[in-house]
Amino acid sequence: MAYISEKRELTPEIKQLVLSAPEIAQKVKPGQFVIVRCGEKGERIPLTVVEQDEEKGTLSIILQEVGNSTKKLGSLEKGEEITDIAGPLGNPSEVMNFGTVVCIGGGVGTAMVYPVAKALKGAGNRLVSIIGAKNRQLLILEEQMRKISDRLLVTTDDGSYGTHGFVTDALEKLIADGLTIDRVVAVGPVAMMSAVCRITEKQDIQTIVSLNPIMVDGTGMCGACRVTVAGETKFACIDGPDFDGHQVNFEELLRRQRMYLQEEKIALEKENSDK
Numbered sequence: 434m435a436y437i438s439e440k441r442e443l444t445p446e447i448k449q450l451v452l453s454a455p456e457i458a459q460k461v462k463p464g465q466f467v468i469v470r471c472g473e474k475g476e477r478i479p480l481t482v483v484e485q486d487e488e489k490g491t492l493s494i495i496l497q498e499v500g501n502s503t504k505k506l507g508s509l510e511k512g513e514e515i516t517d518i519a520g521p522l523g524n525p526s527e528v529m530n531f532g533t534v535v536c537i538g539g540g541v542g543t544a545m546v547y548p549v550a551k552a553l554k555g556a557g558n559r560l561v562s563i564i565g566a567k568n569r570q571l572l573i574l575e576e577q578m579r580k581i582s583d584r585l586l587v588t589t590d591d592g593s594y595g596t597h598g599f600v601t602d603a604l605e606k607l608i609a610d611g612l613t614i615d616r617v618v619a620v621g622p623v624a625m626m627s628a629v630c631r632i633t634e635k636q637d638i639q640t641i642v643s644l645n646p647i648m649v650d651g652t653g654m655c656g657a658c659r660v661t662v663a664g665e666t667k668f669a670c671i672d673g674p675d676f677d678g679h680q681v682n683f684e685e686l687l688r689r690q691r692m693y694l695q696e697e698k699i700a701l702e703k704e705n706s707d708k
Contacts, residue, residue: 435452437451449494466482478506480495481643529556534550537564537604540567542620563603601629615638663677
């Protein structure tokens with residue numbers, strides 16, 4: 434059990450919660466995640482640890498309110514308790530001096546790429562970051578990413594801020610301008626990560642993606658988070674969440690992500706009707 438020591442509204446639908454969880458805060462590394470549960474009947478939600486403070490015993494998570502469970506979690510206020518928290522889970526991201534690394538965050542995926550980008554910068558890499566969202570209102574962590582990056586590019590789908598276009602457009606321009614890229618780290622919607630990998634595969638640029646499929650226990654026992662990588666079945670919770678993006682079957686992953694959309698809609702409608 435953990436309680437909320439701070440709460441920030443990054444956008445009307447994206448919340449940042451600082452949780453008191455001393456044991457996890459002492460051990461978590463960049464790229465790892467926790468699973469939280471809100472209410473005895475709440476579903477288990479995997480969320481990347483954005484930051485941690487070992488002295489205070491706190492960790493920060495960012496969530497987007499999409500379905501019933503994330504809306505319940507986002508509605509909690511400072512001082513309230515989260516029913517369960519488990520972690521750290523997953524494997525830490527590989528952090529070393531690769532040279533020039535491009536870190537790409539799409540939407541709330543910026544929250545997942547930030548701790549990895551920060552660690553890569555600390556390891557001596559030249560860090561070029563690209564963050565994007567549908568519009569300015571959904572853009573998060575811009576100042577944090579700017580602070581750690583040698584160069585930051587910002588895109589919005591509707592052109593309301595930064596460069597009009599997608600993160601993939603910015604990546605293609607970097608390549609066209611002759612930037613030598615040693616590694617790309619991309620986190621965001623499945624379609625975005627797939628598009629990034631199609632670009633980098635043509636250029637033979639090693640690309641790492643962080644996958645967030647449907648997950649239940651987070652320890653490899655349920656098999657819900659299975660993904661196909663290089664033709665083999667892997668579990669995102671114990672084999673990932675980071676994988677070689679050029680080996681991921683994104684079409685299958687996208688189908689699996691959409692499996693329970695109707696059930697999620699029904700649960701949300703029921704919750705709203707009960708209020």
